[in-house]
Amino acid sequence: MSELLNALIPAGNSMKDLLSISSELGDMLNRRTPASYDVFVKQIDKDLNNIISVTESGRQHHLEKGEDAITEHIIVQLKRDYSSVHHDAQHGGHCDIYIETRGSDGSLYKWIMEAKLWQGFEYVYGGLDKQLLGSYAVGGVNNCKGGMIFYSKLASGASYAMKEWHQGLGVKGITINNIREDGLRFATAHKLNGGTGSDFYVNHYCVDLYHAPTEAKIEKAQAKADSKD
Amino acid sequence: MNNAAQIKELLEELVRSTGSPVYAVCGQIVSYLEHHPQQRNLTIGGLRAALNRSDQEDNVLIQSAFTLVGHPFQALEVRYKLYDEQIEYVLEELDHSTYMQAISEQNFIDDDGNDIAIDDLNARIFPYFINLSRQDEEVQVQASTRAC
Numbered sequence: 476m477s478e479l480l481n482a483l484i485p486a487g488n489s490m491k492d493l494l495s496i497s498s499e500l501g502d503m504l505n506r507r508t509p510a511s512y513d514v515f516v517k518q519i520d521k522d523l524n525n526i527i528s529v530t531e532s533g534r535q536h537h538l539e540k541g542e543d544a545i546t547e548h549i550i551v552q553l554k555r556d557y558s559s560v561h562h563d564a565q566h567g568g569h570c571d572i573y574i575e576t577r578g579s580d581g582s583l584y585k586w587i588m589e590a591k592l593w594q595g596f597e598y599v600y601g602g603l604d605k606q607l608l609g610s611y612a613v614g615g616v617n618n619c620k621g622g623m624i625f626y627s628k629l630a631s632g633a634s635y636a637m638k639e640w641h642q643g644l645g646v647k648g649i650t651i652n653n654i655r656e657d658g659l660r661f662a663t664a665h666k667l668n669g670g671t672g673s674d675f676y677v678n679h680y681c682v683d684l685y686h687a688p689t690e691a692k693i694e695k696a697q698a699k700a701d702s703k704d
Numbered sequence: 705m706n707n708a709a710q711i712k713e714l715l716e717e718l719v720r721s722t723g724s725p726v727y728a729v730c731g732q733i734v735s736y737l738e739h740h741p742q743q744r745n746l747t748i749g750g751l752r753a754a755l756n757r758s759d760q761e762d763n764v765l766i767q768s769a770f771t772l773v774g775h776p777f778q779a780l781e782v783r784y785k786l787y788d789e790q791i792e793y794v795l796e797e798l799d800h801s802t803y804m805q806a807i808s809e810q811n812f813i814d815d816d817g818n819d820i821a822i823d824d825l826n827a828r829i830f831p832y833f834i835n836l837s838r839q840d841e842e843v844q845v846q847a848s849t850r851a852c
Contacts, residue, residue, distance in 0.1 A: 489828065490829050493831070496766060508800060508804060551721055
């Protein structure tokens with residue numbers, strides 16, 4: 476009887492089994508072989524928000540870092556989940572973060588992001604307008620979305636910088652959509668080629684890296700070094 | 705990317721930069737496939753046995769196998785056997801694209817027009833993995849045979 480039962484039971488595990496053994500499998504499939512471009516972009520948004528949360532928890536390790544080093548830290552986290560993520564990828568110029576994958580139907584999906592250290596509105600706006608939209612972005616159903624991320628080391632907090640960013644974009648005539656209730660995430664829609672080209676959609680992120688004890692330590696070390704000179 | 709050497713090189717770089725056990729096990733699977741080209745179809749249980757791993761580590765093994773299905777590796781293809789409700793007979797086979805569409809739409813209609821709820825579908829489909837490097841070799845052999 477047991478032999479008969481064994482013959483009837485198919486080899487291997489059902490997807491239900493695999494999904495219960497590996498709780499991350501559902502998200503993993505959406506990253507590796509998404510059913511659509513929207514699924515791919517939504518998964519990046521979810522993963523990026525988790526990475527930002529982890530990065531902010533360890534902000535004392537990042538306060539002294541420059542723009543590229545912080546971006547590199549984010550890329551290493553992304554690489555665990557996205558095998559084809561690149562820093563400084565050649566994509567109409569050298570964009571900071573580039574992710575590509577193939578959908579489950581074989582279509583190639585691309586997503587790009589520009590990263591900036593917050594040094595005032597105009598500096599970050601240059602990253603959005605000249606670099607992301609003016610150089611790297613392309614239209615098309617499987618390429619038309621990206622992100623803008625900035626790193627804030629302000630004592631007044633990332634929410635202050637995000638408010639400046641939000642207001643400044645409004646002054647430039649850019650409509651803000653999907654504002655998260657804390658104001659720290661939102662989305663914008665753009666027309667490429669100076670307003671006559673394809674649609675391109677940007678999700679905006681900020682990372683709060685200010686850490687008062689670390690800043691005090693850095694200032695103390697600097698004062699000591701200055702007194703020796 | 706279907707050359708085992710290229711895939712292993714990328715996986716080694718990913719292990720170095722991320723320390724991820726998933727990429728490390730991907731490397732073990734690719735090595736196994738490279739040395740066992742006769743092995744065509746594999747289940748998760750088959751991979752576990754082939755790599756001499758414990759079922760306690762299946763979480764990583766499952767993620768690794770599906771990672772190799774995706775871009776840029778594409779070393780494996782995954783297909784799914786859909787069984788009847790008693791899990792006795794295979795009714796049809798699904799490719800990965802069909803499965804992902806069903807998950808995305810939370811709806812699957814089988815060849816006979818039956819609407820199957822996603823939980824039911826997941827309980828009745830059994831994935832297996834096809835060694836694509838073997839297929840490439842077969843194509844090369846066929847091409848060289850024709851050339852002779």
